[in-house]
Amino acid sequence: MSEPRKLEVLRAIVEDYVHSREPVGSKALVERHHLGVSSATIRNDMAALEEEGLITAPHTSAGRIPTDKGYRLFVDQISAVKPLSQAERRAIQSLLEGSDDLDDVLDRTVRLLSQLTNQVAVVQYPHLSRALVRHIEFVLLAPRKVLVVLIANSGKVEQRVIDVGQDLGDEALAALRSRFLGSLAGTPLSQLALSLPAVVAMAAPGQRQAAHALAIGLEALAQSSREERMVMAGTANLARSNVDFPLSIGPVLEALEEQVVMLRLLSEMAQDHRGVAVSIGRENPYDGLAEASVVATGYGPDSAAKIGVLGPTRMDYPTTMAAVRAVARYLSRILGP
DSSP states (O other): OOHHHHHHHHHHHHHHHHHHOSOBOHHHHHHHSOOSSOHHHHHHHHHHHHHTTSEEOOTTOSSBEEOHHHHHHHHHTOOSOOOOOHHHHHHHHHHHSSOOOHHHHHHHHHHHHHHHHTSEEEEEOOOOTTOBEEEEEEEEEETTEEEEEEEETTSOEEEEEEEOSSOOOHHHHHHHHHHHHHHHTTOBGGGHHHHHHHHHHHSOGGGHHHHHHHHHHHHHHHHHHTSOOEEEEOHHHHHHTGGGOSSOSHHHHHHHHSHHHHHHHHHHOOOOTTSOEEEEGGGSSSGGGTTEEEEEEEESTTOOEEEEEEEESSSOHHHHHHHHHHHHHHHHHHHOO
C-alpha cells in the first residue's frame, strides 16, 4: 500500500466518520470517494491501516473508526490551515468590534468561537505581567466608602468598594486621586506594590489614613488582575455530543470546571508551523480528557495567552483549526495598540 493512498484512505475514513458519526465500511468509501481502486483493494488497505493502529473496529461493527493515532496522522497531514469564507470573516469582525471593555470582548469571543465550531470555546485572560496602569478612579459612595477603579492598558478593569477609615469630601478625594494617578500612571502592575508607599507618604497629614486604605485597595486590585483566569462558552455543545463520550461526559465537564487543569493544558500546548496546537485524546496529560481534543493558538502582542476549543476527538479538525486561528487574529487586532 503506497503512502499517498494510505493517507487518502485514512482521510476518507476520518471525513466520513466526522460527518456521519457511523463506523465507515469499504463499500461506503468506494461509493463516496473516487479512490481509483476496487472494493477488495480498499478492504486490504483498511486492514493495513488497522494493523498500524490508525483505525479500529468498535465492538462487532463491520465499519472502522479512526484512533487517536489516526487522527494525529490526519491532522499532521493538513499542510495549511484553510482561510475562512468572506461571510465568516465579516461575522467575526461585526461581532468583535465596537467594545473597549476586555471582559465584554472575551465574552463575545468565546460565544462566537463556540457558534462557529459547535464546540466548547475557551480563552485565557491576557497575561498581565507586562500590563501598565492606564487610569485610576476614586468615586465617593458615602462619607467613608469609596469605589476604587483600576484600569490597565490591556483594557482590564478591576474595581472594589473600600472603607477608607475617615470621612472624606469630594475635594479631598479628588486631590488623592490626582496624587495617585500622577504618580502611578504607566507603572507596571507587577511593580505597583513597590510604588504605593511613596505615594501614601506624599499625602497631606489629614488624609494619610485614607491614602493608606486606598493604597491597600489598589494593591489588591493589581494582584487580582494578575490571577490566571479563563472564560468559556458552549458547554451545552458537549451534552449534544454524548455519543462521542461513551464512558462519561463527567470528567470532561470537571476538567472545564477545574479551570487550573485547562489553563495548564493551554499554557503547555506548543504551536506548530501552521500557528495552531492540537492535542488529541490520550495525548492530553489529564485523564479526564482522554476522549477529547483541544485545538488552540496564542493571541495578543506576544501570543502568550491562548484561545481554543475543546470537543470530542471526532471533530472537524480543518474547520476548527481555521476558526480558532481566524478568531485569534481578530482578537489580537482589537486588543493591539
